[in-house]
Amino acid sequence: xxxxxxxxxLVGLTLTTGAQEKKCWDFTQGLSxxxxxxxxxxxxxxxxxxxxxxxxxxxxxxxxxxxTDAYWMANGVVIEELRGLKIDIGSNKDNxxxxxxxxxxxxxxxxxxxxxxxANGQKITIVGRSANATATNRGIxxxxxxxxxxxxxxxxxxGGACIFVGGSVEGSEGTYTFVWKVVTDGTDSxxxxxxxxxxxxxxxxxxxxxxxxxxxVEEAKKVAYLGTxxxxxxxxxxxxxxxxxxxxxxxSIAELQENYEALVIGTGATEAQLAAVKDIIAFFPVVxxxxxxxxxxxxxxxxxxxxxxxxATNAIFDEKEExxxxxxxxxxxxxxxxxxxxxxxxxxxxxxIHVHNAKRNAYYYIPLAADEGEQDLxxxxxxxxxxxxxxxxxxxxxxxxxxxxxxxxxxxTVTITATSSKAIYYTIDGSDPTTASTKYDGSxxxxxxxxxxxxxxxxxxxxxxxxxxxxxxxxxxAAPTIAVAREAGKSTITLAAxxxxxxxxxxxxxxxxxxxxxxxxxxxxEPATITFFTGAGNGTLQSDAQQQFVGIDxxxxxxxxxxxxxxxxxxxEEWSEVGSEESRSNKVNYIFGKSAKSMYTEEIDxxxxxxxxxxxxxxVNYYKTVEQTxxxxxxxxxxxxxxxxxxxxxxxxxxxxVGAAGSNCPEFAIDHLPVNGEDGVTNYMLNFKGKxxxxxxxxxxxxxxxxxxxxxxxxFFNNGSAGNWPKVNVEISTDEQNWTKLDSLATKDVRLMKxxxxxxxxxxxxYVRLAHVGGNSAGQVFxxxxxxxxxxxxxxxxxxxxxxxxxxxxAGKAAIYNLNGVRQQSMxxxxxxxxxNGKARKVLVK
Numbered sequence: 001x002x003x004x005x006x007x008x009x010l011v012g013l014t015l016t017t018g019a020q021e022k023k024c025w026d027f028t029q030g031l032s033x034x035x036x037x038x039x040x041x042x043x044x045x046x047x048x049x050x051x052x053x054x055x056x057x058x059x060x061x062x063x064x065x066x067x068t069d070a071y072w073m074a075n076g077v078v079i080e081e082l083r084g085l086k087i088d089i090g091s092n093k094d095n096x097x098x099x100x101x102x103x104x105x106x107x108x109x110x111x112x113x114x115x116x117x118x119a120n121g122q123k124i125t126i127v128g129r130s131a132n133a134t135a136t137n138r139g140i141x142x143x144x145x146x147x148x149x150x151x152x153x154x155x156x157x158x159g160g161a162c163i164f165v166g167g168s169v170e171g172s173e174g175t176y177t178f179v180w181k182v183v184t185d186g187t188d189s190x191x192x193x194x195x196x197x198x199x200x201x202x203x204x205x206x207x208x209x210x211x212x213x214x215x216x217v218e219e220a221k222k223v224a225y226l227g228t229x230x231x232x233x234x235x236x237x238x239x240x241x242x243x244x245x246x247x248x249x250x251x252s253i254a255e256l257q258e259n260y261e262a263l264v265i266g267t268g269a270t271e272a273q274l275a276a277v278k279d280i281i282a283f284f285p286v287v288x289x290x291x292x293x294x295x296x297x298x299x300x301x302x303x304x305x306x307x308x309x310x311x312a313t314n315a316i317f318d319e320k321e322e323x324x325x326x327x328x329x330x331x332x333x334x335x336x337x338x339x340x341x342x343x344x345x346x347x348x349x350x351x352x353i354h355v356h357n358a359k360r361n362a363y364y365y366i367p368l369a370a371d372e373g374e375q376d377l378x379x380x381x382x383x384x385x386x387x388x389x390x391x392x393x394x395x396x397x398x399x400x401x402x403x404x405x406x407x408x409x410x411x412x413t414v415t416i417t418a419t420s421s422k423a424i425y426y427t428i429d430g431s432d433p434t435t436a437s438t439k440y441d442g443s444x445x446x447x448x449x450x451x452x453x454x455x456x457x458x459x460x461x462x463x464x465x466x467x468x469x470x471x472x473x474x475x476x477x478a479a480p481t482i483a484v485a486r487e488a489g490k491s492t493i494t495l496a497a498x499x500x501x502x503x504x505x506x507x508x509x510x511x512x513x514x515x516x517x518x519x520x521x522x523x524x525x526e527p528a529t530i531t532f533f534t535g536a537g538n539g540t541l542q543s544d545a546q547q548q549f550v551g552i553d554x555x556x557x558x559x560x561x562x563x564x565x566x567x568x569x570x571x572x573e574e575w576s577e578v579g580s581e582e583s584r585s586n587k588v589n590y591i592f593g594k595s596a597k598s599m600y601t602e603e604i605d606x607x608x609x610x611x612x613x614x615x616x617x618x619x620v621n622y623y624k625t626v627e628q629t630x631x632x633x634x635x636x637x638x639x640x641x642x643x644x645x646x647x648x649x650x651x652x653x654x655x656x657x658v659g660a661a662g663s664n665c666p667e668f669a670i671d672h673l674p675v676n677g678e679d680g681v682t683n684y685m686l687n688f689k690g691k692x693x694x695x696x697x698x699x700x701x702x703x704x705x706x707x708x709x710x711x712x713x714x715x716f717f718n719n720g721s722a723g724n725w726p727k728v729n730v731e732i733s734t735d736e737q738n739w740t741k742l743d744s745l746a747t748k749d750v751r752l753m754k755x756x757x758x759x760x761x762x763x764x765x766x767y768v769r770l771a772h773v774g775g776n777s778a779g780q781v782f783x784x785x786x787x788x789x790x791x792x793x794x795x796x797x798x799x800x801x802x803x804x805x806x807x808x809x810x811a812g813k814a815a816i817y818n819l820n821g822v823r824q825q826s827m828x829x830x831x832x833x834x835x836x837n838g839k840a841r842k843v844l845v846k
Contacts, residue, residue, distance in 0.1 A: 022083060022084035022213065023208065023209035023210060023211075023212050023213050024206070024207070024208045024209070024212030024213045025081065025082070025084070025085065025104075025206065025207040025208070026205070026206050026208075026212075027081065027100075027102060027103050027104050027204065027205050027206065028102055028103070028205050028206070030101045030102065031081055031099070031101050032080060032081070034077075034080075035074065035079055035080060035081060036057075036101075037075075038074035038075035038077050038079070039057075039060045039074045039075070039079075039099070040057060041074075041075045042074045042075040042076075043063070044063060044064070045062065045063055045064055045066070045073075045074065046060040046061070046062060046063060046074055046099075047060065047061050047062075047063045047094075048060060049061040049098055049100075050100070052359060053359065054359065054360055054419070054420045055399065055419035055420050056419075056420075058100060058101045059098060059099070059100040059101070060098070060099050060100075061094070061095050061096075061097065061098050061099075062089075062093075062094060062095070062096055062097045063094050064093055064094065065089055065092065065093045065094075065096070066087075068086065068087075068088040069086070070086075071083050071084070071085065071086065072085075072087060072097070079099070081099075082099075082104075084115070084116070085113060085114070085115065085207070086113070086114040086116065087106070087111065087112070087113055087114075088111065088112040088113075088114070089106075089108050089111050090108065090110045090111065090112075092108040092110075092111075095107060096108045096111065102205070103128075103203045103204060103205050104203070104204045104205075105131055105201070105202070105203045105204070106196055106200055106201075106202055106204065107131070107200055107201050108196070108200050109196050109197060109198065109199050109200040110195060110196060110197070110200075111195070111196045111200055112143065112193055112194065112195050112196075113193065113194045113195075113207075114191055114192065114193045115191070115192040115193075115207070115209065116191050116192075117189040117190070117191065118182050118189055118190060118191075118192045118209065119182065119187075119189050119190075120182055120183065120184045120185075120186070120187065121181065121182060121183075122181070122182050122209055122210055123150065123153075123179055123180065123181050123182075123209070123210055124147070124179070124180045124181075124182075124192060124207070124208070124209060125177065125178070125179050125206070125207070125208040125209075126140065126162075126177070126178050126179075126180075126194070126204065126206070126207055127175065127176070127177045127178075127204070127205050127206040127207075127208075128164055128175070128176065128202050128203055128204040128205055128206075129164055129167065129174055129175045129176065129202070129203050129205075130164040130165060130166040130167070130201065130202060130203070131201040131202060131203050132166050132201055133166040133167045133168040133169075134166045134168055134169060135165070135166040135169075135199070135201065136163070136165055136166065136169055137163065137198050137199045137585075138163065138164045138165075138166070138196075138199050138200065138201050138202050139161030139162055139163040139164065139196070139197055139198060139199070140161060140162055140164075140178070140194050140195070140196055140197070140202065141161035141162065141194065141195055141197050142180055142192070142193070142194055142195075143193040143194065143195050144190070144191075144192065144193060146182060146183055146184045146190065147180045147181070147182060147183075147192055147194075148180060148181050148182075148183045149162070149178070149179075149180055150179040150180060150181050153179040154177060154178045154179045155173060155176040155177050155178060161197050161198065162176070162178040163176075164176050164202050175205070180192075198583065199585055221261045221262060221385065221386065221389045222244075222245070222259065222260050222261050223237060223244040223245070223260060223261065223262050223263070223264055223385065223389075224244065224245050224247050224251070224256065224259075224260040224262070224263045224264070225237060225244040225245065225246050225247065225264050225266060226247055226250065226263065226264070226265050226266060226269050226273050226277070227246075227264075227265065227266020227267065227268040227269045227290075228266065228268030229246065230268070231266035231267055231268045232267075232368070233264065233266045233267065233289055233368065233381070234246075234266060236378050236381065236382060237264065237385075244264065245259075245260070248273075249273070249276065250263075250273065250276035250277060250279075250280060253279075253280065253283045253284055253395060256280070256284045257284065257392075257394065257395065260284075261285065261389040261392055262284075262285040262286070262287060262385055262388050262389040262392070263277075263280060263284060263285065263286045263287070264286075264287050264288075264289075264385060265277060265286065265287070265288040265289060265290050265293065266289060266290065267289050267290050267368060268290075269290050269292075269293075271292065274290065274292060274293045274296060275296060277293060278296055278297075281356065281363050281460075282356065282357050282360075282361055282363065282459045282460030283361055283395055283460050284361050284392070285361050285362055285363075285388035285389055285391055285392050286361075286362075286363045286364070286388065287363075287364045287366060287381070287384050287385050287388050288363065288364065288365050288366070289365075289366055289367070289368050289381065291330035291332065291365075291367065294332055294338075297336055297337050297338065298336060299332060299333065299334070299335055299336055299337075299338060300332075300333045300335075301330050301331065301332050301333065301350075302330070302331050302332075302333060302347070302348070302350045303328050303329075303330060303331075304328065304329060304330075304331045304347035304348055304350065304352070305326075305327070305328050305329070306347055306348060307323045307325065307329065307345050307346075307347055307352045307353075307367075308322075308345060308346050308347075308352075309321065309322060309323060309344070309345045310343055310344060310345055310346050311342070311343075311344050311345075314344050315383065315387055316344065316353075316364070316380050316383040316384045316387050317344075317380060317383070318379065318380075318383055320376065320379075320380075323345065323376045323377065323380070324375070324376050325369050325374045325376055325377055326369065326374070327369025327374060328369060329347065329352060329367035329368070329369050329377075330367050331346075331347035331348070331350035331351060331352045331367065332350055332351045332352075332354065332365060333349075333350050333351075334350075334351050334354060337356075338354065338356060341354040341355060341356045342354060342355050342356075342358055347367075351365075352367055353365060353366055353367070353380070353384075357391075357459065357460055358391070359391060360391055360393050360460060361391055361392060361393055361460050362387065362388045362391040363388075364384040364387070364388055366380055366381045366384050368381070395460075395461075395462060396420075396461055396462070397461055397462045397463065397464055397465070398418055398419065398420050398421045398456040398457060398458040398461040398462070398463060398464040399418050399419030399420055399421070399456070399464060400418070400456075400464050400465045400466075400467050401416050401417065401418040401421075401424055401426075401454040401455065401456050401464060401467040402416070402417050402418070402467070403415075403416050403452050403454055403467055403468075403469035403471075404416075404469075405446075405452075405469070405471045405472075407472070407473075407474045407541055408445075408541075409474075409475055409476045409541060410447060410473060410474075410475055411445050411446065411447050411473070412445065412446050412471050412472065412473055412474075413443050413444070413445050414443060414444055414445070414446060414452055414471055415443045416440050416452075416454050418454075418456035418458075418464055420458045420461050421456035421457065421458050421461075421464070422457060422458050422459050423435075423439060423440075423456065423457050424439070424440035424454055424455070424456045425437040425438065425439055425440065425454065425455060425456075425457075426438055426440050426452060426453060426454035427452070427453050427454075428446065428450045428451070428452050429450070429451070430450075430451040430453065431453070432453060432455075432466055433453050433454060433455050433466065435457070440454065446471055446473070447473065448473060449470070449471060449472050449473050450470075450471050451468060451469070451470055451471070452468070452469050452471050453466055453467065453468045453469075454466070454467050455467070472539075474539055474540055474541050475540060475541065476540065476541045476542070476543055476544065477497070477500055477534040477535075477536070477540040477541060477542065477543040478497065478498070478534060478543060479497075479533065479534060479543045479544055479546050480495045480496055480497040480502045480518075480532055480533065480534050480543070480546070481495070481496050481497070482494070482495055482530075482532065482546070482548055483496075484548075484550055486551070486552070486553045487553060488553050488554040489525060489552065489553070489554050490523055490524060490525045490552060491523075491524050491550050491551065491552050491553070492521045492522070492523050492524075493521060493522040493523075493524065493530060493550060494521045494522075495518045495522075495532050497534040497543075499538075500534045500535060500537065500538070500540070501517055501518070501534070501535040501537065502517070502518040502532060502533070502534055502535065503515035503516065503517055503518065503532065503533060503534075503535050504516060504518055504522070504530055504531060504532040504533075504669055505530075505531050505658070505669040505672070506528050506529065506530060506531070506669060506670070506672060506673045506674055507531070507656070507669075507672055507674060507679050508529065508531050508547065509531060509656065510531065510533065510545040511656075512533075512535055512536070512542060513656075513657040513658070513660075514656040514657055514658060515531070515533075515658060515669055516658045516659070516668050516669035516670070517535075518532070522670065524550055524552065525552065526552060526555075526560075526673070527549070527550065527551050527552055527555070527560070528549075528550060528673050528674065529547055529548065529549045529550070529674075530547070530548055530550055531545050531546070531547050532545070532546055532547075532548075533545040533546060559789065560789060560793045561710075561711060561712045561787040561788050561789050561793055562676050562787065562789075562790075562792045562793040563676075563787060563788050563789065563790030563791065563792050563793055564675070564676060564785060564786070564787060565707050565711055565786035565787065565788050566637060566638075566703060566707065566785075566786045567783065567784070567785050567786075568633075568637070568638040568701065568703075568781075568783065568784040568785075569682045569684075569782075569783050570649060570682050570684040570685045570686050570781065570782055570783070571682055571684060572649075572651065572684055573634060574633040574634045574635060575589065575591075575633055575634075575649035575684070575686065576589050576649055576651075576684075577589065578591060578631050578632070578633060578634065578649075579591035579592055579631040579640075579647075580592055580593045582594050586651070587650065587651045588648055588649070588650050588651070589648060589649040589650075590646060590647075590648050591631050591640055591642075591647045591648060591649060592629050592631070592642050592644075592645075592646060592647055593646070594646065595646070596644055596645055596646050596689075596690045596691050596692045597626075597644035597692060598626070598644055598692045598695065599625050599626055599643035599644040599645075599691075599692065599695055599696075599698050600623040600624070600625055600626065600695070601623060601624045601625065601626055602623065603623065603624045604621050604622065604623055604624070605622045605623060605624040606622050607619055607620060607621050607622065608620045608622070625643055626643055626644065628641050628642070628643055629641065629642050629643070632704055636704055637703070637704055637705075638701065638702065638703060638704055638784075639701075639702060639704050640686065640699065640700065640701050640702075641699065641700045641702065642698060642699040642700075643698040644691065644692055644695070644698065645688070645689070645690070645691040645692075645697055645698050645699040645772065646689035646690050646691070646699075647686065647687065647688065647689060647699050648686070648687045648689055649684065649685075649686055649687075650684065650685055650686075650687050650780075651683065651684050652664050652683075652684070652685055652780075653683045654681060654683065654685075654753060654782065658672075659752065661749050661750055661751055661752055662750065662751050663751060664685075664718055664751050664753055664780070665751070665752060665753060666752070666753050666754075666755075667748055667749065667752035667753065667754050671753070671754045671755045672753070672755055673755055675714060675783075675785050675787070676787070676792070680714070680716065680783055680785065681716050681753070681782050681783055682782055682783055684782070685718070685780045685781055685782045686701055686780075686781045687720060687778050687779070687780050687781075688726060688728065688772040688778060688779040688780075688781075689778055696773075697771075697772040697773055697774060698772075699771075699772050700769045700770060700771045700772070701769060701770045701781060701784070702736075702767055702768065702769030702770070703767050703768045703769070703786075705767075706734070706765035706766055706767055707765060707766065707768070707786055707788075708763065708764070708765045709760045709761065709762040709763050709764060709765075709766065709788075710759065710760060710761045710762065710763065710788065710789075711759075711760055711786050711787055711788040712757055712758070712759050712760075712785075712786070712787045712788075713730055713742070713757070713758045713759070713760065713768060713784070713785070713786055713787075714755065714756070714757050714783075714784070714785040714787060715730065715745055715755075715756045715758075715770065715781065715783070715784050715785075716753055716754075716755055716756075716781070716782040716783045716784075717745045717746075717747060717753070717754055717756055717779065717780065717781055717782075718747065718751055718752070718753045718754070718779075718780035718781075718782065719747035719748070719749070719750050719751065719752070719777050719778075719779070719780070720750075720751065720777055720778030720779065720780045721750060721751075721777045721778050722750050722777065723775075723776040723777045724774075724775045724776040724777060725747055725775050725777050726747065726772065726774075726775035726776075726777045726778060726779030727744060727772070727773050727774035727775045727779075728744065728745045728770050728771065728772050728773065728779045728781075729741045729742075729743075729744050729745075729770070729771045729773050730742045730743055730744070730745065730756075730758050730768070730769075730770060731768070731769050731770075731771055732760055732762075732766040732767065732768055732769075733766060733767045733769070734764055734765070734766055734767070736767055739769070739771070742758050742759075742760060743758045745770070745779075747779075750777075751780075753782065768784075768786060770784065
């Protein structure tokens with residue numbers, strides 16, 4: 001038999017035990033089965049971060065910080081793919097290192113990667129790409145000065161840090177290669193360290209020292225061959241994959257799994273032999289050259305002389321862009337079992353080369369032309385055998401179905417899922433399901449309690465175990481009752497539900513987590529709309545949410561303040577790109593710079609002579625302060641000032657769950673009253689940060705113009721971290737030189753937002769500012785509102801607010817409500833005369 005070529009099967013790298021010995025970390029080669037098993041078995045250190053099409057985890061993220069002096073581990077075992085690297089994520093803990101089957105993603109800036117013990121003259125190559133397609137600042141830089149950049153051998157993108165520009169940025173190369181060289185005077189080996197800067201989020205595909213590891217020859221694949229001894233395919237296998245074992249009958253799956261790595265079907269396989277192959281496909285790697293197999297699946301074939309590669313990136317083509325051949329081949333009109341297969345090459349409208357289950361016990365079809373000189377097709381055949389063998393997996397069962405249900409009022413909606421399944425069958429009468437049972441095709445509803453059982457089947461998987469779930473039915477709880485007791489200056493709200501918990505809020509939310517549990521009567525000193533409902537429990541669902549506007553007796557058009565004079569919101573468009581460009585990102589902007597500076601110059605302003613405790617003269621020097629830095633927001637309505645203290649704009653996206661510490665949430669529902677009927681809180685904040693040691697706090701947030709009083713000042717304020725809580729004063733001034741304190745902002749626990757309301761009752765025009773005056777914790781400001789009694793406030797006359805509840809006044813749909821919230825009479829804009837309890841009242845609506 002003519003020998004066409006000899007194929008050596010290679011692995012990408014050799015796993016060694018010494019840090020100095022390993023020279024290549026090629027993450028595109030994937031993770032070993034041992035590594036994957038250890039990652040999956042170590043949930044306390046590694047969390048799932050993504051799955052493949054079969055539902056198997058193919059990406060993990062660290063759940064804790066590991067030692068900086070040792071190689072990273074999973075399940076108590078060193079991760080071989082990371083052996084020889086020391087990765088230091090600094091103070092960051094979880095979600096800093098993502099280890100995938102094709103890449104290593106490092107997400108935290110400041111992360112350090114150390115290559116221990118390199119000699120003078122050795123080179124380090126780093127290949128990767130930005131994890132963000134639009135980013136322009138994801139970079140890496142050497143820490144030591146003896147690491148010199150080799151521009152002539154690297155990508156052209158260089159600088160203080162080598163930048164991995166996002167693939168969608170104009171001019172980007174997507175994947176970048178950078179090379180450095182160790183240049184030292186000594187002969188001793190040195191540690192080489194790189195740091196992610198200015199921003200992280202980089203997908204590394206390879207680290208390599210010099211030319212990398214010498215590839216080791218992999219042991220030959222053990223292949224079972226089904227066909228005749230004079231088949232030309234056998235001649236190829238003799239040299240390419242050593243001597244295959246010729247078989248006359250298809251062994252059991254267990255025998256194949258134990259003795260071979262792939263099954264190859266020759267063109268001479270008989271119809272009986274092919275029939276047995278049907279039970280093997282998807283349970284064991286198969287490469288087929290015999291088109292007669294498709295008749296057993298009622299799939300048609302077609303003759304063709306044209307072959308066009310449709311996916312040149314697939315490894316079986318070995319960088320070929322076209323297939324040279326002269327003979328006719330048999331193509332396949334994919335349908336039925338093969339309908340959704342991945343097509344790798346076409347022949348007209350048909351599939352010339354396709355793969356079924358490419359990642360698990362793959363099946364490849366490779367057509368062979370009649371001419372034995374079809375070198376390209378034989379090359380592709382050998383590559384396909386190698387590729388298929390690499391997908392060999394033990395036979396596993398489909399994941400046991402997960403049966404869940406969502407309770408509705410008198411109905412439960414059932415959902416069933418199963419990993420790696422192609423079909424799920426279920427029953428609702430408690431009997432065990434079979435393939436003759438109802439096939440699951442989407443969520444279904446039950447109106448009576450039932451036992452749901454389900455099992456799943458999968459392509460290449462054994463049947464799952466049977467899952468069982470008791471599905472219950474619940475009904476909605478009755479809505480609570482509300483009573484409002486009104487007196488001058490306040491209203492007291494009492495809520496009640498027989499034997500059940502009641503929840504309330506002032507943000508119109510209907511979610512229990514975003515509401516406060518009612519424990520005692522609620523006192524209001526300003527009008528608001530309360531939302532309340534009975535919570536779920538004891539076999540009942542949460543009741544329908546109720547809303548009622550609560551007015552306050554004694555409020556007049558002179559003292560209710562609903563009109564917004566000015567608003568400082570920490571919106572992204574107002575603050576994210578103002579001030580210094582140092583360390584600016586889409587989540588944090590250090591407005592004056594990242595590090596605190598001294599507020600004093602070296603110039604002496606004046607001196608004083610003082611007596612010490614022993615009566616001796618002591619000269620005290622007083623130094624001049626630096627010039628105050630002033631940065632206005634984009635609209636110029638507010639500004640931040642500092643003499644050196646750090647101020648940041650940040651994107652924390654505050655939550656809504658009441659009392660959820662650590663999430664920038666409202667402490668209580670009562671602390672989250674709306675502003676003029678709206679929620680009033682932005683997703684961003686300005687943050688008072690650190691100052692120079694031993695010096696006073698000196699940063700402020702202040703209005704850029706004066707406003708005439710009287711007005712209320714409403715501040716949504718937060719304690720950013722543990723420690724000595726921040727002290728922030730609210731102050732006023734007529735000249736921006738002399739400031740008068742109105743009050744201090746209140747906080748309680750860490751990151752529990754509190755709504756602070758203060759009042760300025762004077763009539764002068766004044767500036768307003770928040771001044772940081774003490775405390776070691778960050779003071780976080782989301783919004784500042786100045787509210788006065790303008791046109792909207794005047795719509796609330798003493799009669800209307802004092803006796804009834806006005807709702808939707810500002811939308812032009814005003815109406816008068818009685819104390820129980822029942823609509824009594826519509827009101828139009830202008831002067832209205834309302835007759836209530838035999839008395840006429842004047843109501844002015846604007």
